[in-house]
Amino acid sequence: MGGIYFHIPFCRHKCLYCNFFSVANTSQTGRVVAAMRRELAERRKDWPDNDIRTVYFGGGTPSVLPADDIAAILEDVRSSFSTAQDMEVTLEANPDDVSAEKVRMWRAAGVNRVSLGVQSFDTATLAAIGRRHSGNDALRAVDMLHCGGFENITLDIIYGIPGRGDEILADDLHKALYSDVKHVSAYALTVEPGTALDVLIRRGKMSAPDDGDAARQFLLVKDTLETAGMEHYEISNFAFPGFRSRHNSAYWQGKPYLGIGPSAHSFDGKRERRWNTASAGGYVTGIGGGGGPWWESEELSEKDRHNEMIMTALRTCEGLPTDVFADRFGGDALSRLMKTAEKYIGYGTAEIKDGHLRLTRTGLFFADGIAADFFYTD
Ligand code: SF4
Numbered sequence: 188m189g190g191i192y193f194h195i196p197f198c199r200h201k202c203l204y205c206n207f208f209s210v211a212n213t214s215q216t217g218r219v220v221a222a223m224r225r226e227l228a229e230r231r232k233d234w235p236d237n238d239i240r241t242v243y244f245g246g247g248t249p250s251v252l253p254a255d256d257i258a259a260i261l262e263d264v265r266s267s268f269s270t271a272q273d274m275e276v277t278l279e280a281n282p283d284d285v286s287a288e289k290v291r292m293w294r295a296a297g298v299n300r301v302s303l304g305v306q307s308f309d310t311a312t313l314a315a316i317g318r319r320h321s322g323n324d325a326l327r328a329v330d331m332l333h334c335g336g337f338e339n340i341t342l343d344i345i346y347g348i349p350g351r352g353d354e355i356l357a358d359d360l361h362k363a364l365y366s367d368v369k370h371v372s373a374y375a376l377t378v379e380p381g382t383a384l385d386v387l388i389r390r391g392k393m394s395a396p397d398d399g400d401a402a403r404q405f406l407l408v409k410d411t412l413e414t415a416g417m418e419h420y421e422i423s424n425f426a427f428p429g430f431r432s433r434h435n436s437a438y439w440q441g442k443p444y445l446g447i448g449p450s451a452h453s454f455d456g457k458r459e460r461r462w463n464t465a466s467a468g469g470y471v472t473g474i475g476g477g478g479g480p481w482w483e484s485e486e487l488s489e490k491d492r493h494n495e496m497i498m499t500a501l502r503t504c505e506g507l508p509t510d511v512f513a514d515r516f517g518g519d520a521l522s523r524l525m526k527t528a529e530k531y532i533g534y535g536t537a538e539i540k541d542g543h544l545r546l547t548r549t550g551l552f553f554a555d556g557i558a559a560d561f562f563y564t565d
Pocket of ligand 1: 209
């Protein structure tokens, strides 16, 4: 059982904070989609026994593609793999790409979950982080998805944006809930080296995000969405019961996935990780048989697997199952883990519950830093 991730490396424009691999030029979509369909056909043989349970179109901005391309790719998946009856098919979309016609075609193609990059419903906030759409565009897009028959809609929200007070964030969250979406992914604004945001901050033209504001707003998001009945099932993800992302949950459980497209990563569910070149031109040429190597792979060491399990499990609300951890890495590793955990349990940022080591409400925001303290580093 596995999932397929398609990376669509195109955007209409580059947002100030973004460091995902994408190019702000949509003139080459046809060539890249053709190469992706070829990669899918060639790599089918690597996955002889896998039923496909989930498909995820991420990016970049998959909604910039003609809807016919999405339909053709999904037809390839169904004709080449054994697919689950209730396969989850997610498409990331930006509000300014959503139209009644595209919504109809996505549904007809088999898309049954849309992840909408709203980020905020406040137009001034959106402009400050370089988004193209307005708050009203976002509301209209959600309405069109509902009218077109989509029930499973998730919104992305960004918190910790300098100059945006708690009241604007609270209003964003209430609009999200009022829009009757089933899932929210909430991310702290981070400054990645080399992004336009990084340059503007270093030139003194924008303020840097404040860690204290981000930590406080994380709790505002958590409390608001949990009070509304959502489960906080992973540090950045909230869902009403029955609407967790099955695709991302499978990643966190270490299930196999096939990544297709420029910069896409794959994992065989055991030890091998593989990734494609982060160059649309290099990818197309490589698949066509010319140019240099277009993918690389590595075998995960015991240390990598140990650290990855801790990192992903501590970000989930269930936490790290100590019996599974001991089976996989041995009793000594478990003793070492529990020794380190004592410190965080003492601080009130971690706890043992139902056989799992998990982070508490105050510990979750610091999950990455706490997890690193448990890592093997030699
Ligand atoms: S739309 Fe998404 S992928 Fe594209 S530039 Fe903006 S944040 Fe990055």
